[in-house]
Amino acid sequence: MPKPPFLFTLTCDKRGNVPQDNPSQKTARPLNPLSRLVARAGMSIRSKLLIAFLGITLLMAGLALFGLTALQKANERTEALIRHQERLSAYSDIQGYMGDLVTFALSAAAFDPNKEYGQSNLTRNPSAIFASRVGAAEGDIARIRRRLADEEDTERLTDFIADIRGLRPHASTILELRRAGDLEAISNIVLEQVLPIIFSVRGQAYTTIQSIEKEMAQTARITAQAFLASRQQVIASALIAIGLALLTGFAMSSALIWPVRRIGSTLQTIALGKFNAQVAVPNRDELGDLAAGVNSMSDQLGALYEEVEAQKAELQSWNASLEGKVAKQVDEIERTNRLRRFLPTQVADLIVEGDGSDDPLGVRRGEITVLFADLRGFTSFSNAMPPKQVIGALNAFHASAGPIIDAHGGTIERFLGDGVMVLFGAPVAMDDAAQRALDTALSMMDAVEAALAAFASAPGGASMGLGIGIGSGVATLGQIGFEGRQDYSAIGPAPNLAARLCDKAAAGQILVSHATAWQVENELAPVGPFELKGIGPDVTAFQAIRRAEGL
Numbered sequence: 001m002p003k004p005p006f007l008f009t010l011t012c013d014k015r016g017n018v019p020q021d022n023p024s025q026k027t028a029r030p031l032n033p034l035s036r037l038v039a040r041a042g043m044s045i046r047s048k049l050l051i052a053f054l055g056i057t058l059l060m061a062g063l064a065l066f067g068l069t070a071l072q073k074a075n076e077r078t079e080a081l082i083r084h085q086e087r088l089s090a091y092s093d094i095q096g097y098m099g100d101l102v103t104f105a106l107s108a109a110a111f112d113p114n115k116e117y118g119q120s121n122l123t124r125n126p127s128a129i130f131a132s133r134v135g136a137a138e139g140d141i142a143r144i145r146r147r148l149a150d151e152e153d154t155e156r157l158t159d160f161i162a163d164i165r166g167l168r169p170h171a172s173t174i175l176e177l178r179r180a181g182d183l184e185a186i187s188n189i190v191l192e193q194v195l196p197i198i199f200s201v202r203g204q205a206y207t208t209i210q211s212i213e214k215e216m217a218q219t220a221r222i223t224a225q226a227f228l229a230s231r232q233q234v235i236a237s238a239l240i241a242i243g244l245a246l247l248t249g250f251a252m253s254s255a256l257i258w259p260v261r262r263i264g265s266t267l268q269t270i271a272l273g274k275f276n277a278q279v280a281v282p283n284r285d286e287l288g289d290l291a292a293g294v295n296s297m298s299d300q301l302g303a304l305y306e307e308v309e310a311q312k313a314e315l316q317s318w319n320a321s322l323e324g325k326v327a328k329q330v331d332e333i334e335r336t337n338r339l340r341r342f343l344p345t346q347v348a349d350l351i352v353e354g355d356g357s358d359d360p361l362g363v364r365r366g367e368i369t370v371l372f373a374d375l376r377g378f379t380s381f382s383n384a385m386p387p388k389q390v391i392g393a394l395n396a397f398h399a400s401a402g403p404i405i406d407a408h409g410g411t412i413e414r415f416l417g418d419g420v421m422v423l424f425g426a427p428v429a430m431d432d433a434a435q436r437a438l439d440t441a442l443s444m445m446d447a448v449e450a451a452l453a454a455f456a457s458a459p460g461g462a463s464m465g466l467g468i469g470i471g472s473g474v475a476t477l478g479q480i481g482f483e484g485r486q487d488y489s490a491i492g493p494a495p496n497l498a499a500r501l502c503d504k505a506a507a508g509q510i511l512v513s514h515a516t517a518w519q520v521e522n523e524l525a526p527v528g529p530f531e532l533k534g535i536g537p538d539v540t541a542f543q544a545i546r547r548a549e550g551l
Contacts (some may be wrong), residue, residue, distance in 0.1 A: 059241040070230035099200035099287035104130035109187040127178040131171035275301035363478035372502035374419035400451040434519035465507020471498035472515040500532040510544040
């Protein structure tokens with residue numbers, strides 16, 4: 001199969017090498033072993049990415065688990081320190097309680113009520129305060145025992161409570177001796193019985209505090225050493241995990257980006273018109289399939305080039321005939337626009353879409369219904385009003401009547417200034433032409449009266465109304481005029497009868513002929529007889545009962 005001349009720019013030389021201007025060859029750098037291993041793996045790109053992400057996720061999860069374990073151990077050591085601190089604070093409080101008891105006990109031994117406060121002021125008496133402080137110290141130590149749940153602390157604090165409880169009898173005795181004023185006996189009790197108990201409890205609390213401080217110091221050293229070791233281990237694990245993640249990402253990205261670049265360079269070469277460019281990638285995944293597709297595409301582009309040339313010639317032939325088709329369509333559009341100037345839209349479309357075998361505008365005789373409408377009082381109105389008002393009233397009349405006529409399928413034969421002539425059943429025959437004409441007349445009557453209401457109320461204006469006549473019968477239909485202007489018209493008894501009935505109709509009155517009355521279902525009332533010029537005397541007709549009259 002012959003190829004375009006420029007395709008031979010990439011043919012091989014005598015040694016079978018591809019010329020150096022092939023961009024796909026310039027980017028052909030070898031893959032590293034790990035990336036090549038990933039590329040040759042027989043699985044989809046999605047599976048490779050999922051495995052890579054899973055591996056990285058497992059590394060991060062292992063690092064996080066290791067960090068959580070180290071954090072858990074640090075948290076346990078911190079909780080131990082907090083526990084030691086709570087115990088230290090509790091025994092320090094007990095030391096403070098014992099110090100207060102010593103102070104109040106010594107104050108009770110040296111207190112003289114007659115010199116300082118008087119016999120009745122018991123609330124500030126150190127003996128009474130000492131007795132109350134003994135009970136308060138016992139309660140405080142009991143609360144500390146409940147807070148410290150350690151078995152050793154519970155046993156020690158229970159002994160403290162028992163010792164403090166042993167001070168109650170001595171407090172009662174001191175209070176009795178104070179009332180008797182025997183300060184020497186109080187001093188003996190305080191020095192020989194009360195202070196030894198208090199100092200014993202205070203000494204045990206102090207010893208416990210020293211022990212707790214040693215434990216805290218040892219725990220703090222262990223915590224610091226463990227923190228340093230855990231930090232080093234976490235940093236080392238993080239570096240290892242990051243290194244493995246980067247290595248995995250590099251291998252994965254190289255196995256994907258490298259073939260993409262080669263394929264892209266080959267496609268650029270093909271875009272320049274060198275359709276024999278080929279690409280080779282080691283991938284056994286979607287990229288390998290894509291490379292195979294590119295190679296197959298380059299093999300077929302030569303044949304497609306010839307097909308494109310043939311299509312180009314065919315397109316030129318089509319363009320030559322397109323001008324004639326466009327001209328024909330323009331003629332049809334102009335024809336449609338001309339028809340719509342005097343035919344309803346649906347009639348104009350019917351004529352344009354016809355095959356020409358039956359011309360609806362051709363000369364024929366047919367059964368039609370004709371509607372004549374005329375404005376009563378318009379002559380007086382036009383004499384009394386300015387020209388703008390006169391033209392405005394006419395435009396309002398035709399603007400309200402025109403859409404109604406078009407909606408009922410009527411064909412406006414001509415505008416008569418303050419009147420209009422409408423055909424029903426021509427140029428296209430209708431089975432219900434009479435009914436459509438009467439429905440049109442009833443709708444026109446209401447619409448025109450509403451449109452002309454504003455003009456009738458103008459200063460100096462005269463009231464206007466619409467009179468309508470409808471006649472049905474046979475008429476001659478066709479186009480009349482000359483080459484520059486033609487109108488579609490109806491000639492015969494039906495148009496004449498409709499025109500004469502319109503002349504007899506008063507404002508707001510619709511008169512229909514006998515032939516029309518037989519074809520409609522509306523309520524009618526006989527009127528007449530009338531003498532109609534060109535038709536005869538004693539012509540009876542019917543008046544349509546308007547719905548607006550409520551009859």
